[in-house]
Amino acid sequence: MKSAAASAVISSEALDEAADWLLRLRDGEADRQSFEQWRSSSPEHARAWARAEMLLGKIAAVPPALALPALDRPTRGGRRAALAKIGKLALLLGLLPAGWTAWSLMERQGLFAEYRTAAGERRELRLADGTRLTLNTATAVDVRFSPDSRLILLRTGEILVATGHDDAAGRPLQVLTRHGAATPLGTRFTVRQGDGGTHVAVFEGRVRIAPMRASDAARVLESGQRATYGESAVTPPQATDDSASAWAHGMLLADDMPLSELAAELSRYRPGLIHCAGDVADWRVSGAFPVGDAAAIDRSLAMLAATHPLDIRRRLSGLWVTLGARR
Amino acid sequence: MSAAHPVAALYADHHNWLHAWLRRKLGCTHRAADLAHDTFLRILKGGELPEIREPRAYLTTVAKGVLVNWYQRQALEQAYLEALASLPEAVAPSEEERYLILEALQELDALLNALPPLVKRSFLLAQVGELRYEDIAAQLGISLSTVKRYMRQAFRHCLEHMPDDSP
Structure with missing residues (x-):
């Protein structure tokens, strides 16, 4: 269980300092460079920090x-x-x-959500105002329409929105995530809520995005742009195209995508976990992969194995899938 | 028999008595047997045995610690099951995820239980609940600087007591 190196005693000073860095990094007060300097300046610091990372990892592993x-x-x-x-x-x-x-x-x-999809499910809804809403895998949304507002609460997962024609009636449509709001101005766009932020990609029209805690950071995304926002900031917009909404047609388009990222994407569509062994995580893959129910994901995995020297190991009745190099 | 491990002697002389003592506490003979076993394990892991004048008093002291841990695990599992039950089926984790989450929770719980309740609370609200320090201070009726002090105390404690074995 314990290797000699790992269980070597870490001095009280090193633990104190690691605790201070944890606090500073958490509060955004740390200077990344001096932190790296501290960590690499002694094996003891590195060991203390390995513990800190393990702690954060354990906390991140449990749903709040x-x-x-x-x-x-x-x-x-x-x-x-x-x-x-x-x-x-x-x-x-x-x-x-x-x-x-x-x-x-x-x-x-997604505790109280009205519309839900399970892993591997996709669902299309037409809302009262004609807006079409497509729910991707493992998604939960609430729709709240009132005489003067149209609110879509994306609690978890990803949606494609093609707005209806109620805008003229003066009822603004808003997609709200825990990071803030996206307000379309007559448009087709996707919103995906991730742990680190909400991703918005615009295919037609424009969308205004406003982080929850910093209204002055709001910005408008044009057609063909995507950006990610957290509670208080928006990343600079990048180019996007319709491939970002290909899931609505049961496809995932990978263009020189790291295998680890593809595995994480495929993993969204089924219970359990699809992950990469370290030796193949950085492999680059391109192609159109079927996504949707479990059978589609199995086809994607079979495609991967057919086109790359990959070994696909399944454990726990297929729930845990590991992609590794074929030997 | 002079070379016998001191714990072996303790075991031979008092195991049945300890089992009976635990059974009276728990009302279940199997559970009592498990916890009696855990008690001796803990003594073995503790290394050098102190000089024991009152072996049964010593055994009950260790067994009480084992019992407290067991109750804590039970309470954690119970609270976890209630939280699970309050999730709708569609978003509830799968069986194997449930197990992994419970395992992670037990580790965190063991790590955090040695902290004073308010320190533990502040830490959980900040790190798990992702609440801001201001909100934690307001919620717990303590000052902002106290929240920060608690956070540091909790981080420091966790770093010291994290088991080093890698996953």
């Missing part, structure tokens, strides 16, 4: 909607009912900025 109620349970006394727990979370969320409340820790897992 499950981890928070489980870990933040009362230390003694009677168990709370599940309802009381949700009530407490709601109370806590009441303290957050208004925009954020829609994205409670529970809700962002």
Whole structure:
């Protein structure tokens, strides 16, 4: 279990410093270069930091909607009912900025969503105003239309929106994610909510995107542009084309894509995990791969194995798939 | 028999008694047997045995620690199952994901349980809930600088007690 090098004692000073760096990096106060300098200046620092990364990895591995109620349970006394727990979370969320409340820790897992797709499922909806909404795999959305607004809450996953013609009636359409809002100005576009930010790609018309916590960072994406936004910033726009919405037709277009990225994309469409062994993660692949239900993903994997010297290992009744170099 | 491990002697003389003691606490003979086993394991892992004048008092002290851990794991699992039950089926994790998540939660729980409740709370709200320090301060009724101090304390504690074995 423990290798001699890894379990060597790390000095109290090195642990103190690693804790300070964790804080500074978390709060965005760290200068990346001096951090790298610190880390590489001694094997002990490197070991202390390896622990820090392992800690962050463990925290990232647990979904907040499950981890928070489980870990933040009362230390003694009677168990709370599940309802009381949700009530407490709601109370806590009441303290957050208004925009954020829609994205409670529970809700962002799609808890109360109206329309959902399971992994491998795709679904098309036509909304009351004629807007067409296509839900990609593992997606949850709520649609809230009122006399003066049309709100689409993307709780998790990815959607393609082709707006209807209600804009003239003065009811702006908005797609809200936990990172902020995307407001189309008569258009066809996709919105995908990821862990690190929301990705928007525009194919027709224009879309205004506004991060939740920084309205002055808002910008307008033109047709053929894509960008990613977090709660407080938007990346500079990059070029995109219709290949970014190919999933709506059951295709994934890879153009010189790292194999690890393709594996992660395919993994979205089925339960379990598709991942790469380290030796093939950087391989580049191009092609049109079928995506959708489990059978489509199996066809994609078979295509990969037919065109690359790859070995595809399946474990846990096929749930865990590892792509490795063929020996 | 003079070369016998001191724990072996402890085991031979008091295992049945410890098992009975745990059974009275738990009301289940199998669970009591498991935890009695864990108690001796813990003593073995502890290295050098202290000089024991009152072996049964010593055993109950260690066994109480094992019991507390066991209750904590039970409470965690219970809270986890409740949280799972509150998720709609479509977004609920698969069986194997559930197991992996529970495993990760148990590790985190063991790591964080030694922290004072407010420190643990602040850390969880910040790192798992991704709340801002201001919101945590308001929620817990403490100052912003206290939240920061707690965060540092929690990070420092975790770094010190992280098991080093790689996945």
